[in-house]
Amino acid sequence: MVGDEYVSMIPAATSEVWSAEVNGQVREVLAPSNAILLDVLRDKTGCLGVKRGCDMGTCGCCTVMIDGQPRLSCLTMAQDANGSSITTVEGLADGAHLAPIQQCFAEHGGSQCGFCTPGFLVASQALLNTNSNPSDAEIACAIEGNLCRCTGYQQIIESIQAAAAIHRGEAESAQAASDAHPDPHPSGPEEPTMPPGHARGNHVWRLQTAAWKRFGRSPKRR
Amino acid sequence: MSGGYKQQPGSGSGEVRKDGKRVAGKQSFGPPGSGGSRPEMKPRDLDFIPEMVGGNEKQPAGAHIHDRARTGTTVGKAIPLVDANAKVTGQAWYGDDVRLPNEIIGRIVRSPHHYAKVVSIDTSKAEALPGVIAVATGEDAPNKFGVLPVTKDEHAMAVEKVRHVGDLVACVAAVDEATAREAASLIEVEYEVLDSIHDMKKGLEDVDEPIHWRGKYHVGTTNVQKRVFQEFGDRSMVENPNAMYHGKWKYMGVNHGFTEPHAVVAHWDSNGRLQLYTPQQVPHYAHRALATVLDVPMHQINVIRTFVGGGFGGKSDPFPHEMCAAILSRKAGKPVRITFDREEVFWVNRGRHPSHIEVQMYADEEARISGFDIDALIDGGGFASFGHVTSYYNGVLATAPYELGSFHYTGARVWTNKPASGAMRGHGAVNTRCAVEVGLDDMSEQLGVDPIDLRLANLLPPHSRTISGFRITSNGMRQALQEVRKGSDWDNKFRKLPLGKGIGIGCGFFISGSGLPIHWDPNKFPHATVHIQIDMDGGVTVHTGAADIGQGSTTAVAQVVAEVLALPIEMIHVRSHESDTSPVDLGSYSSRVTFMNANAAIRAALEIKEKLLNAAWDTLGYHPDTLVLNDRRIYYKHDPAIGMSYLEALHKAQEDKGALISSGAYRSPPMGGVHKGAAAGLAPAYSFSAYVAEVEVDVETGMIKCTDVWAAHDCGKALNPLAVEGQIIGSCHMGLGQVLTEQMVYGRTGHLQNANLLDYKIPSVHEMPNVTPIIIESCDPEGPFGAKEAGEGPLLPILPAVVNAVYDAIGIRINDLPLTPDKVWAAIAKRMKVEGIDDPSELPVPRLDFSELQEKLAKRAAEHEIRDKKRQRSEDTNAYVNGVLFGFNPDIPLEDQVEGWKSADKPQPEQLAELGLAGKAWLKQEQRHMGGEN
Structure with missing residues (x-):
C-alpha cells in the first residue's frame, strides 16, 4: 500500500449526475464533477464521433453544437453543459439519411483521413443553420478554428458551398449544386464579421478558465 | 432540405418516399441483365474507354497494356472515397475509438532528461496504488527492433539508457486514466545524466559515449549513424563554369501534424493470440517488430489497422507504445488502451529531419547543367528510424529531372538527443529539392534566361536513365512546366511585378514505390x-x-x-x-x-x-x-x-x-546499378511536378502571404481525379507550412518548446492560397491503367516556388526555412543597410534582361519537345542515358567513351580535404566496435 505520507495529486472528484439532450435523446449519466465535456460525450454517451486531437482547443476536432452554437468540447466543463442540448456529428443525419453537409463532404472530397471531419461538419452546419448563403470569407471564418492536415481546406469550402446551395433549395443533389453554383460570392466582403458562436472566440476565454481545471490534462504535466 | 440524400453512395434514382427522401437501405441496383438487351442496362461509357480499343478517351501518350481491361466503369471518374460515408457520419473507428469490454488504460512514463543512464526503477509505489493493474519496464522486453532490418536500435522501453526527453522508461495500466496518470507519477527512476548533444554538427565529433553503437563497425566514436558518398560523371566538366550557384541552407525539423494522436489497443484473446488495434500506415512492420519484441511467432499476432487519422509518414514505424500496450495487456490479462497527448506525439515525432544542406551547381556555356555538388547533414534525433534511407534520398532524388554533367553527393545522418526524425511526406527529397530549384533560379538570372526555359532545355526525356542509373519511364515534366506557365500568365508576370509581389517556379521529382522491398529479396517475393x-x-x-x-x-x-x-x-x-x-x-x-x-x-x-x-x-x-x-x-x-x-x-x-x-x-522489374546504395531511390516509375506560386511580401513587416498556386502534377493517369486534386491541394498546404510557418523549436538547453498545435503553426484556412490543381497524364507503361503516385511528389515544388517568388518580390534570397517574418525582416533590414536606403519601399526589385542564350535555349527546348513526344509514344525507341545532351553516345558505356567519367561510392584520399560539412564524416576511420551489440 502507498505510505501514509502519500498525497494524491488528483483531487477527489465526486461523481455527479450529468444530464443533457444529446442528439435529441435525453441522457442522464454519472460523471466526475471535474470532467470535460469531450470525455463525457466519448466515454459515457458513446459519441465516439467527437474526436480528441489536441486537448487545448487548437484543432477543432472536438467541436459540438451546444444549444445550436459550435463549441469546443475539450475546453467545456461537462457541468457547464448540464441541461443543454448537444448535437454531435452523429446527430446531423436524419436517421439513415445524410444531411446535405455530410453528403457534400463525401462527394466533394471534403474528407480525406476523416479525423477532423466531425468538427468541420458541426462547425459548418452551425454556420448553415444561421446563414444559408455564406461567402467564402464567411465560411473561412466559421472553420478557422478547425485544422485539417489532408485537404488544404479548398475542397472543404467547396463542400460547404455545395451544401449551402442545397439549403437554399437551389440544388437538388450535391453534384448538381457544385456545377450550378460554384461560388455565389466570388469577391466576398473585405472584412467579414465574426459569426455568432464561432469556435475560436469560444476558446480564447475558456483557455484560461476551464482548460486546466481538469487536473492531469495539462500537457505540461506528465 | 430537399430530398435525394442516401446513406449509400452511388447514383441517385431509386425508390422515393412520399416526403421526397429515399428509403434507407435501398440502392439503385436494377435487376441484372438476363440474356436480352434490357432497357435498364447502362450503355458503355465510351468517354472513359481509350480510343485504342474503340472508345472516345484521348491517348496522347499512346496505348497502354491495360487498355483492354478498361470497361469505362470507374477509372478516371471523380467518385467519393468508398469509406467517405463512415467518415462523415462519425462511424469511422480510429485508434482511440476501439473500446473493448473490460478495457483498462495504459500510460507511459517518459524521460525528463535528454540523455541519461537509467540506474534503477522503483515501481513498488505505483503497484501499490489501488486501481493499478500492471506495470512494465524495459526489462520486460529487452529485444531490439527498428523499422529497417539494418538499423534495429529501439527498445520497447529504455534498456540502460534514455536518449531524448520523452523517451519511454516504463508504463502502467490502471482502471481509469486518472489512476494511470497518478501511478505513472509514482514510478521512481534514478538517472545518471550524461552529456547530451543537440547540435547536429557536434554529432560528427568523437565523444566518450555515442548515443548508439552502430553495430559491428562504428565511425570513429562519433554519433554518425550513416554516411554516404556518391559521385557520378566527369568532374572536370564543372571547371570554368558559365554560371554557378553556391547556397548554404538550413532547415528546421517539421512534424507531420496529423490530427489523430497515436493510440493503440492491445488484447490477448482467449486463445492467447495478440489482437493489436493500431492506426498504422505500415501494419506489416509493426507485426514483425511485435513478434521480435514479444518473443511470439508472427502467426500468433493479428494486427488490426484502424482508420488512420492522417499518417504522412508519421505512423509508419513500429512504435514502442504498441509494444508497451501488448506487454501491459499480457500482464494484466485485459485489453489495454493507450492514447497519446499531443505533446507525446511530438516526442515520438519521426518528422522531417532538421538539415544543413550545402549546394553548388554549375552551368556551362550552353546553359547545360554541368554539375551538382550536394552536401547534406541531417539530424536524426535519438533513433535510426528510416534514416538509413533518408541519408541517400537527400542526394539521389536530386539526380532528375535534369540532365547532369556530373553529380557529387556527401551525406551524413547523426544521432542527437532529440525526438527521432524519420519519414515524412516527400521523404528526404524535399529539402535538397528546394535548394536545387532555388539554385536553378539563381543560375538562370546569371545566364540571363527565363528559369522555365532553362529547365525545359535541360530535361531528361521519357524512357531514359538518370546519371545514377534510375530508369525513368513516363515523364510529364515538360507538359507540367508548360501548363503552369500558361495558367499563371508567367511571361507577363515574372520579373515584372512591383515590389512586394512576386512569382516563382519550382519543380519536383519523386519515386512511385520503392523498387526494393525492405524485408525480402525482390526476386523471390512480390511487393x-x-x-x-x-x-x-x-x-x-x-x-x-x-x-x-x-x-x-x-x-x-x-x-x-x-x-x-x-x-x-x-x-x-x-x-x-x-x-x-x-x-x-x-x-x-x-x-x-x-x-x-x-x-x-x-x-x-x-x-x-x-x-x-x-x-x-x-x-x-x-x-x-x-x-x-x-x-x-x-x-x-x-x-x-x-x-x-x-x-x-x-x-x-x-x-x-x-x-x-x-x-x-x-513485382517490380529488375532495375538499377550495382554501386553501393544503388537501390536507394530506385522505383518502377517516377512522378514529376511543377508549381508556380505567387506571393505578397509586406516589406515593412516581413510577412509573406502566398496568394495563388498553379500546381501541375504528372500522376500518369488520374484513377480518381477528385482524390488526385485533393492530394495536390493537401500537399500544397503541408509544404506551405514548412516554408512559411512550421518548425520544431528547440531551446538553448535542447528542450522542445512548441510541442502543441498552438505553438506549432500549421496553416489554417486563412493562410491557404488559391490552388489551381492541374493533372498531367503521361500514362506510365507499367502503372495500373497508367497511374503513378500523387501523394508525396506534389509537396516538393511548393517550397522552392515560394522561395523563388519571395526573391522576385523583394530581391532577397533567404536560405533558412521557415521564412518567418522575423527572418525576412532581418534580411530586408540588412539589405537596406547595404543599399544605403531608409525606406523599405525603395528596395530594388530584380529585373531580367534576356541574354543571347535565351533564344538558344528556347530553340533547344522546342527541339527536345519533339524528341520527347516521339519517345513517349515509343516512336523513338533508341536508348537514352544521361549525358546525351553533352554529346555522348548512349550505346557505349560512358566510362569507355569519356575519360574521367566514373562512379564512386567512397571518397578518394585526395578528395578528403575538400569535403563539405557532412562529408567530414568520411574523415573518421571505421573501427570495429567491441561492445558486442548486434
Missing part, C-alpha cells in the same frame, strides 16, 4: 499481393494489406477491380484491416500503394474475368475475345442481344468449384 473472392451473391471481396490512411488506397483498389469486372463500385468490398485476412503488404510509404496494389488488384481481377468469360463461352458459344463486359452483363460484341448476366456467368463458373478465388501480385 504487393491482392486476393479476390466472389461467392454466390456476386459481391466481390477484395483482400489487400494496403493501409488506407485517408489517401484513398481502398478506393483505388476497389475502383480498379470494379473497372476490370464492370461492376458497380458498391459491389466491391475491400477488406484491408486485419493481418489475419490480408495478404502481406509493405504498407503505405514511398508512394507505393496505388502503383503496386492496384497493379496486383488488376492481375487478380483479370484472372476472375477470365474465369467468367470462359463460363460465358461454355454457355454462349462465343470465344472470350469476342465477348464484352458491361454493367453486370457479358454479351457478344457484334450482337448485344446475345449474352448472359454476370450472376449467371458467375454461377456457371462456380459449378463444381464453389467460390471464385484469385490472387494477383506485383
